[in-house]
Amino acid sequence: MPLASFSASSRCITARLSSGALAVALVVVSATLGYAPAADARGGGGPKAESQAPKHAAHGAVKSKHAERQERVAVPSGPLPATVMAALARAHVPLSSMSVVVQRIGAPVPLVAINATQPMLPASTMKLVTTYAGLSLLGPDYRWKTTAYADGEVDTQGVLHGNLYIQGTGDPKLVPEELIDLVDQIRRNGITGIDGALVLDKRYFDPSTRDLPAFDNDDSAPYNVGPDPLLYAFKSLSFTLTPNPDGQVSIDVLPQLAQLQIDNELRVTRGACAGSLPAASPSVAQTTGGFVQASFIGDYPLRCGSRTINVAALDHSTFFAGGFLALWKQTGGTFNGATREGATPSGARLVGTHRSPVLADIVRDINKFSNNVMARNLFLTIGAATAKPPATTAKSAQAIQSFLRRSALPMPGLALDNGSGLSRDETISALSLADLLQAANSSPVAQVFTESLPIAGVDGTMRNRLTNAGALGNAHIKTGTLRDVRAIAGYVGSENGETYVVVSFINDPRAEAARAAHDALLEWVYEGARKVGVAE
Missing domain, CATH: 3.50.80.20 (D-Ala-D-Ala carboxypeptidase C, peptidase S13)
Known part of the structure; x- marks a missing residue:
């Protein structure tokens, strides 16, 4: 017409x-409001990603391994630090509304796992699933x-x-x-x-x-x-x-x-x-x-x-x-x-x-600026490129789910809608996203993926956060915000030289007031997570 x-x-x-x-x-x-991207400023520092390829297990072994891990994280972990609990109390957010996984890179089980297997609304941290799958399936030079x-x-x-x-x-x-x-x-x-x-x-x-x-x-x-x-x-x-x-x-x-x-x-x-x-x-x-x-x-x-x-x-x-x-x-x-x-x-x-510019640059824009429409176009491209066009959301979701299974990342709580997190129908558990971050860190696209994440106090959606904290420049963190949702996911390089995966979702009507709890969590991890927790 x-x-x-x-x-x-x-x-x-x-x-x-x-x-x-x-x-x-x-x-x-x-993007504006809670989904707002920020001006880009090139920054360094933070955790260093490894570059070796991941080892893929057979599908049956993957399921067994995942089931075993689900049982291990069901055991109560160490409590959250007092600074995080105090911030939640000030925001009137109960611990039941928060899910948290903190895990050292390469460790078999999390240091902290609270409500870790509960499917939650991840907001824009869902872009990590889309961008990691896109980099892995299409290649950084696509x-x-x-x-x-x-x-x-x-x-x-x-x-x-x-x-x-x-x-x-x-x-x-x-x-x-x-x-x-x-x-x-x-x-x-x-x-x-x-x-x-x-x-x-x-x-x-x-x-x-x-x-x-x-x-x-x-x-x-x-x-x-x-x-x-x-x-x-x-x-x-x-x-x-x-x-x-x-x-x-x-x-x-x-x-x-x-x-x-x-x-x-x-x-x-x-x-x-x-x-x-x-x-x-x-x-x-x-x-x-x-x-x-x-x-x-x-x-x-x-x-x-x-x-x-x-x-x-x-x-x-x-x-x-x-x-x-x-x-x-x-x-x-x-x-x-x-x-x-x-x-x-x-x-x-x-x-x-x-x-177009290479996918590595596109992914940087998506994650640094939390760009929804770019993520949605990438999501559909995955479906079109791995199957036959025309792209549909079902083709894209199936392509990503298949990739995750082949990568020893079964995610029973994962629901994909548009790949950007701008949805009330997209869910994932903190444990599943932490598993993805662990896998990404040992994948061939580790450096490109990690460098696409906002750096605390430096650029992207983290440029105004933790500017006077030790975590400044030492945390690559994707943020997410919707009404009633606050989320963080990424890597923190601690002052003791260790690197940790950190994922946390808050799904609560008062989530907006609880940003300080996430900042306190990141700062505690930077300090080495040494005051509370369980032995690894």
Whole structure:
């Protein structure tokens, strides 16, 4: 069905495109609130991962070994330290709402195992399952392809008298500075104008994976953006508002969309800057002729300074088409047709192939910034790459479960929904996730996997935590937050030279107030877990 009819030469908002910062900025806007990613800062320190390959046991032996371990962790372990118990008490969270596993790397049983086999909501720590499976099954050097095909003749002026087809395979980081590569390749193949349709081939993912209800009914929240074979710039617009002394408010937007218009009715005032500043939140709607209008109206206090607002807008196909045609126009290309979805004809000729950054870099963005839509695209890619496309969530879940069984990691409490943790239907036990972290640490992808995790007090979602503690720079920890859920999982290098796996979930209506309990747990492990516990 037609998606839009607009010309790349039609009036559109002019915006600054900072290629150096855009990719990081758009990764950041893909999640907010409890799922918020953070600015990336390269950091070091923390535990060192081993690199030897894991030893795989026969399936029957795995089940026996797992059953034996379940029995061993059922024996009461040492109590949690007083600092953790005090933090739980202050938050009014009972110990029954918390599950914990602390285990030295290579040790046969945990040092601490409390409610360890209970399936829990893991929030974004579920991304560890998806990213470890992705690295292991696809390889750290895996790249997605976005390809362009043409099915008509090109005249002497470079005009394609036919359709241009863009075929996607789910590249999680197809931002403007990546997509411009495909635009340049098309032009190098002699095409400077399109006298036909722009056709989007999105068959790599099954239609059942698209247009799903938002997690919390907030369709405009970037963290709620769903997966898509032609995911572009995380389907989010980033508006930067800057008040000027002359009474005007300038508005810049990233990325540019060919059909985007901005209605700016903001007025600079001299009052105090207080509250949520409703004037900074635009209303985004499609208008006649296929255009999209972002409307800003109201008073904007000069004292508020510059602010950036991130909005998930439009459907994936309209967003991609607008982004592609904006770049096409910037390079001098012309287009006066319509855009639609459809299959690439078998006889169409290849005119461009863009390859994504390697999976190792993608996984770093997913885990450092807790990027939901990137994780969901990776999750579906696993299903498509290990079976036949189109990808479905069932294929992906089956592929990951099969990989875990082959890796001596049976997980009876594991339930996979979308692979990102942004779900009330995804569960895993602390013991199962600790087992995965142990296996990952002795796998061929150990270094890439460990380095993808946020570092305490340094970067990612841990950059503002434990900044004045001994664990600063010594803990690689994936965090997770949903309403009623707090989670941590990763590795802590202790001051005595040992490295520990730490996993803890809090599922409780007061979980938000219990973050201090997790910080206290990490600091205790850093100090060597020496005051309480059981002998290993």
